[in-house]
Amino acid sequence: EKKYDYLIVGAGLFGSVFAHEMTKHNKKCLVIDKREHLGGNVYCEQKEGINVHKYGAHIFHTNDKRIWDYVNQFATFNNYINSPLSLSKGKLYNLPFNMNTFYQLWGTKTPREAKEIIDGQIKEYGVKSPKNLEEQALSLIGKDIYETFIKEYTEKQWGTKATDLPAFIIKRLPVRYTYNNNYFNDIYQGIPIGGYNTIINGLLEGIETKTNIDFFEDRVALESLADKVVYTGKIDEFFDYKYGQLEYRSLRFEHELHDVENYQGNAVVNYNDSEYKFTRIIEHKHFEFGKQDKTIITREYPESWDRGKEAYYPINNDRNQDVFKKYKEESKKSKHVIFGGRLAEYRYYDMHQIIASSLTKVEEILKIEV
Numbered sequence: 001e002k003k004y005d006y007l008i009v010g011a012g013l014f015g016s017v018f019a020h021e022m023t024k025h026n027k028k029c030l031v032i033d034k035r036e037h038l039g040g041n042v043y044c045e046q047k048e049g050i051n052v053h054k055y056g057a058h059i060f061h062t063n064d065k066r067i068w069d070y071v072n073q074f075a076t077f078n079n080y081i082n083s084p085l086s087l088s089k090g091k092l093y094n095l096p097f098n099m100n101t102f103y104q105l106w107g108t109k110t111p112r113e114a115k116e117i118i119d120g121q122i123k124e125y126g127v128k129s130p131k132n133l134e135e136q137a138l139s140l141i142g143k144d145i146y147e148t149f150i151k152e153y154t155e156k157q158w159g160t161k162a163t164d165l166p167a168f169i170i171k172r173l174p175v176r177y178t179y180n181n182n183y184f185n186d187i188y189q190g191i192p193i194g195g196y197n198t199i200i201n202g203l204l205e206g207i208e209t210k211t212n213i214d215f216f217e218d219r220v221a222l223e224s225l226a227d228k229v230v231y232t233g234k235i236d237e238f239f240d241y242k243y244g245q246l247e248y249r250s251l252r253f254e255h256e257l258h259d260v261e262n263y264q265g266n267a268v269v270n271y272n273d274s275e276y277k278f279t280r281i282i283e284h285k286h287f288e289f290g291k292q293d294k295t296i297i298t299r300e301y302p303e304s305w306d307r308g309k310e311a312y313y314p315i316n317n318d319r320n321q322d323v324f325k326k327y328k329e330e331s332k333k334s335k336h337v338i339f340g341g342r343l344a345e346y347r348y349y350d351m352h353q354i355i356a357s358s359l360t361k362v363e364e365i366l367k368i369e370v
């Protein structure tokens, strides 16, 4: 008889939701994380009374009422609506691309005028079968929007020239012919009052957790504690990189405390131009309509990745997908291990998708057991 039903490796959203649901079903869970805190990438650090999104700006949004109700068990959400700005060639523009953006760019006032310009530029610069990201963007949206908002930003993000990036990175470039600056189209959106830690604490209440524990430092002993392991770390690391290393893009965050109440007047300002090495500045207090005397801003610098850095964005090219497939096949053989979350699935997931996939996994397991 093992001490726990589940050893859960990783206290991010996937692991925390899994632990919460299984505990409700009288399973005994131990959650470990190698970081010094719980919450994974949604973790916020409190400074000067401000919740600092330590691993990048997190805005919750979903169309799924079930997921919205689920998170609302643990926190009340405010009515924050994400409406980023973009500083491009010295001027501020509204995002996402909408009638405000077009007015600022061309002075067009009606949808018909704006559409005429965009369609005209697509005709002029677009190509039938785009061979790279630049050609793809020009074919989807034309020259002005591409050059003002996409080219330099994307080159910073990937550290590669737009003409050397694959076309598939950009599948669609939605434009909106209304004066609507709401970045997301989802029905539900907001920031949890009290920050994301409130949700994590709610999920993990009454559950045994241990931080500063790396699964790989004591793998055999840790595995022997539980009947099953839920693994939410990097899948290649689990198999000791035997098929090679999966590649990521990383980010570096530069946090700064300013002795002013309001630094940029908005939570998110993108910096398109290449003269800035960062891609955006986040002013955290605006996520929660904060009234503190001081403010904390974060500059976000895209970076190349190596094993010593945080893995943020999977690089979904053919090589990595092939390598991932091998690990995925291998993972099916480890019957006592459940793989889940963004690192084990080598995929970018939003928070609502991670919660949904964790709930689905729990349901699948409980169905088999009864």
Ligand code: FDA
Pocket: 009, 010, 011, 012, 013, 014, 015, 032, 033, 034, 035, 039, 040, 041, 042, 055, 056, 057, 058, 059, 060, 061, 213, 214, 215, 216, 232, 233, 234, 251, 312, 313, 340, 341, 342, 343, 349, 350, 351, 352, 354
């Ligand atoms: P997560 O990475 O959170 O958790 C995995 C945990 O496992 C980590 O805590 C890690 O330390 C731990 N771990 C790994 N290996 C281990 C080991 N060997 N031993 C012990 N512990 C180990 N989504 C959204 O909906 N809205 C948004 O605005 C954003 N914004 C955003 C910005 C940026 C920059 C990124 C990169 C991502 C977002 N997201 C987002 C996505 C969101 O961050 C994501 O969906 C969840 O945090 C994923 O939760 P997981 O539990 O899968 O991973």
